Amino acid sequence: MLAFILFLGLLLLYVVIAVYAERKVSAFVQDRIGPTEVGYKGLGQTVADLLKLIQKEDIVPSAADKKLFLIAPIVIFTSIFAGFAVLPLSPDLVGSKVSVGVLYLITIISMDVIGLIMAGWGSNNKFSLYGAVRSVSQILSYEIPLTLSILCVVMISQTLDLQEISFQQGIWANHYESENSITNYLFGIKYFGIDITQAGGILSWNIFRMPLLFFAYIIFFIASLAESNRAPFDIPEAESELVAGYHTEYSGFRWALFMLAEYGMMLLVAFLGVILFLGGWNTPFPNIGEVKLAAWTSGAPGTIAGNLWGAFWLIGKTILVIFLQMMVRWTYPRLRVDQLMYLCWKVLTPAALLLVFLSGIWRLLMV
Amino acid sequence: MTKGANNTYFGNIREGFSSLMKGLFLTLKHFVDARFRRKPIPVFDKDYFKYDKGIVTLEYPHEAIPVPDNGRYRLHNEIDDCIVCDLCAKICPVNCIEIDVIKSTEEIGKTSDGTTKRLYAARFDIDMAKCCYCGLCTTVCPTECLTMTKTYDYSEYDIRNMVYHFSDLTPAQAEEKKKLFEEQQKQKAKVEVDKNKGNVEDSALKDKPATEGEVKKPVFKPVIKPVIPKKSPDQDQDKKE
């Protein structure tokens, strides 16, 4: 229950801040100022927007399929918020320690698609339907490189439990309740025999435990942008051609739910990427001999310090990833549909398959 | 689908990757440069062209680039200097100046450059919503009472407020002046009738139509003639045929 309330609060707070941050980032990239009027440096802008949205009339078009139209935003938001249930925020704080956490997060994305079709069809609007169909084809296609890149991590860490994956990537590797003890070698190659289990830090992150996972992370990052319908993969809601895609007809609070779901998805994939590849809640500083940077900047699991440090590092890394997502959005132009499919099927999927193969070999070297 | 470098699969990927990184670093540079800001300095400042990075937006109502003193924006009429000659209203291409004239019974006064004022302006309205800022009215103005000022931000909630009234007469005063003039005209007409009866001609009344009818020839009239290239003789012949 604690995790539920924490994550709901975190999500709402994040959306308020992220919308403001996105506007400021876009402004700075384009040599503008961004919101300035509401509050100090425009900090109250999102709150003002939200208050406006809540007051607005909840319009249902008369030609729309009323039931689907009304349910769709709830389905989308629920499915995305459900994804936060398995994210380990700190060594002890996780909604539910399911042993199939990674798989569960991938299924959440397919749930999202149903909501999008509902919204697109229910609106009875050609732009909405086009947006929904595009969105579905895009999400389903990019699910394959996404899943394959996640599979690389799963092969290396030999578990689907996100908390266990987090534990493996730091100095507390052997503090998890799993039966087998773990020894991390530098770059995951046992042959050199450099034991870095006690060094931890950035060296034991998955992208260092198996350097090829860095490329897997790039694939994951690109695919996750497509999954959350963000530029340059925002053809489902391309303003210049489809007005707003599947949420063209929505207004007021339901539209706010769509926005919440979109930003929630951003946060979810950023969290997932950080946990799978960038060490989760582990500190980036390694222990170097007597200079125990890793031990100083993180606490033992089970203590309050451990939880606070864990949450701090995880959220810090996630914010960096989200900043990167925003920079990408304001840098690149939107892809065409055929370019989108080319990138997915001809570039990312073969590359991800190759990485899965190499990860298998690497795993054989590691153990 | 056309591919990039060398038209190969891997060349395409390499080019895509390098150009993506380049783009990302470009925007990142702009993001980092957002520490700097352009100062609201006028164009005649020597540092004007030095601010070539950072935020360029000005928060307009709070800060603005100063306008040069000879900025040509809102029209202003110094009604004390105006002789109500109606030239500005005539030349205005969009008819935004409307003037109602009342003749006065005697000389009203002098403008600051010494021209005698003989006409009252019952109405001198400039509709700034119509104005096209061509500045023709200010050029024709003989007393230079109509000028363009450097005020440029004068939007209104009601478009009727965009009509500027420059007349210094109240309607009551205007009515009074009008009556006075009509009174005088009646007086004059009476005098004329009396004179006609006595076969005495008022020289002033007789001369006026004559002078008005006589068109003065301008001494020099500059005309820009289009330069027509001289045609070759055979072309002329062709035309004739």
Add this chain to the structure above:
Amino acid sequence: MSFTAYIFYFFAFMTIVSAIFILTTRNVLYAAFALLGTFLGVSALYVFAGADFLAMAQIMIYIGGVLILILFGIMLTNRIAEHQYLVSSSRNSFFAVTGGVTLFGVLIIAILKANFTSLLWIQEAQKKASVNSTMEKIGENLMTDFVFPFEVAAVILMAALMGAAFIASQVVKK
């Protein structure tokens, strides 16, 4: 009954109500969205039966794959212009319902008569409760005892996908 049991009955209820809705509604699209409820409910039942991996596979394949295929199928096979869109009428209602009720009765009686809990292997299993996830066991099984069906399933999937793409891409004229 504990809180967990209530959750179980909630999901069981959801499964069956969604299925009944599919039966009663005339709108094909509503039926498809009701199928979402059924699949979700069935997946929850899997969790209660201790099959966590299968529950996830159920959502991923049925909702992420089959249901979306069905939705696209509905959108592509309904003439919207002729006002009969998305409507599916029923036939044989009387016989079907009678037969269905009979079938259900027979099944219920069979289940009650069978008295599964008296079976030896079930009683033995009830004594030693397992705490492990099914994940590892399924992985092992797929690579050892079930490697042949696994490979066959892979071939069938491949053939089915290629076949589906081939069939759907052909142009047929009457």
Add this chain to the structure above:
Amino acid sequence: MNFKLFIYNSTFNMIPLEHFLFVAAALFTLGVVIVITKRNVIVVLMGIELILNAANINLVAFSQYDSALMRGNMFALFVIVIAAAEAAVALAIILQVYHYFKTANIDEINELKG
């Protein structure tokens, strides 16, 4: 909080095996009735999916007592995989049938000659 332990410890004591079977029986019956009554091909396909799901519930419900081999789970997994393949092929065929007959009504599709 601990989901894994929470479920596994409670399942055996809490939910009787019969209750899984009742749900499966209801689902199976509904599937059969849908297949018989409905005229739209796609709804018939949905009925088939319901029947397959009902069978899967049975397999999984029994499999929880077979934690050593988990044959029920494995069987259900293959059923799910085959159901996905079946749905793909069936919908491709339905699409072609629809293009040919211009209807998705199963009663009007009564010619064998193509």
